[in-house]
Amino acid sequence: MPLGCYKSAVLDAGNPGMDELLREALGEVAEATTIATVKDVEVRWLGKKGRLTSLLKELGGLPPESRKARGAELNSFKQAVEQAVESRRIEVTRAEADDRARAERIDPTLPGHSMAAGRLHPLTRIVAEVEDLFERMGFHILDYPEAEREYFNFDGLNIPADHPARDTQDTFYLPGGNVLRTHTSPGQVRAMRGLTPPFRAIFPGRVYRCEATDASHEHTFHQVEGLMIDRSVSIANMLSSMMTLLEGVFRRKVEVRLRPGFFPFVEPGFELDLRCMVCGGDGCPVCKRSGWVELLPCGLVQPNVIRAGGLDPDEWEGWAFGLGLSRLVMMRYGIDDIRWLMAGDLRFARQF
Numbered sequence: 001m002p003l004g005c006y007k008s009a010v011l012d013a014g015n016p017g018m019d020e021l022l023r024e025a026l027g028e029v030a031e032a033t034t035i036a037t038v039k040d041v042e043v044r045w046l047g048k049k050g051r052l053t054s055l056l057k058e059l060g061g062l063p064p065e066s067r068k069a070r071g072a073e074l075n076s077f078k079q080a081v082e083q084a085v086e087s088r089r090i091e092v093t094r095a096e097a098d099d100r101a102r103a104e105r106i107d108p109t110l111p112g113h114s115m116a117a118g119r120l121h122p123l124t125r126i127v128a129e130v131e132d133l134f135e136r137m138g139f140h141i142l143d144y145p146e147a148e149r150e151y152f153n154f155d156g157l158n159i160p161a162d163h164p165a166r167d168t169q170d171t172f173y174l175p176g177g178n179v180l181r182t183h184t185s186p187g188q189v190r191a192m193r194g195l196t197p198p199f200r201a202i203f204p205g206r207v208y209r210c211e212a213t214d215a216s217h218e219h220t221f222h223q224v225e226g227l228m229i230d231r232s233v234s235i236a237n238m239l240s241s242m243m244t245l246l247e248g249v250f251r252r253k254v255e256v257r258l259r260p261g262f263f264p265f266v267e268p269g270f271e272l273d274l275r276c277m278v279c280g281g282d283g284c285p286v287c288k289r290s291g292w293v294e295l296l297p298c299g300l301v302q303p304n305v306i307r308a309g310g311l312d313p314d315e316w317e318g319w320a321f322g323l324g325l326s327r328l329v330m331m332r333y334g335i336d337d338i339r340w341l342m343a344g345d346l347r348f349a350r351q352f
């Protein structure tokens, strides 16, 4: 109803419109369902430019005898609307708080969503352990390219062009004089060129060989190379580093033996054999009934390799070892087929 109608209704003698006006105001209050709309209603009726104010302004134009009664009437109208607004505001505030609490309610007794926990691959675990052991002995942990210059993979390691290791059967050749590294040893030359001696470092990583796969051969496997360069190094120190490595990984005393071995990049070269951890030396398929497992080739770095590393072999010496990490992982966990390691089969990985 337009405002003008109320004006004339209120101004009528006896004011039957006042009740109607109150009903309208209370109706609007009752319909307000939020704190903001309650406020709107309050402003519309009781505010400075509200309907009540305009009625009060008309008081001055009334004859004095009816002014008092009219004033009292408007006053009680005002009180009634104020009260209604106030109690509505309380209701609405409570309802809004209830809604919010309901919406935000957390039920700690509900069952949670269980998340599938990932596992570390056994190789990842062993690499982390080996890195930790060597870091504590002052070794750098280095990482070198898997796609390697042919020079670093072979020539720099004193492996001449006619060496059988260069046979295409063993090496994946890449364009531009590159290969997929066949061992981690190229890191030796790179480390000597990159670091200032004396230093010690290990470089774990993937290596590749172009060969038919079976239970003990894989085209992709893992090694860790160890290298120490100093003015004078000892085989005893090399041995003790390797023993620390093996006893750290197997978490018990190990029995080893050292015998001569030939590798172009070490002189003298050795093979460190490990008393078979599977049969304890009695003989089993893993050690091919010999009681010993060939695990760690090593030796004193050949002077040509020191030279390729940019160092003077009259001033610097070194020892190096190359450990088959895949072999080590298989022995530690009793894995009987190397192909499991790179198969990407989650049923395998979940066992560790």
Ligand code: DAH
Pocket (backbone or CB within 6 Å): 182, 183, 184, 185, 225, 226, 263, 265, 266, 269, 297, 298, 299, 320, 321, 322, 323
């Ligand atoms: N790089 C050799 C290989 O993969 C292993 C090796 C032998 C590494 C003797 C060495 C070493 O550091 O001294 O077959």
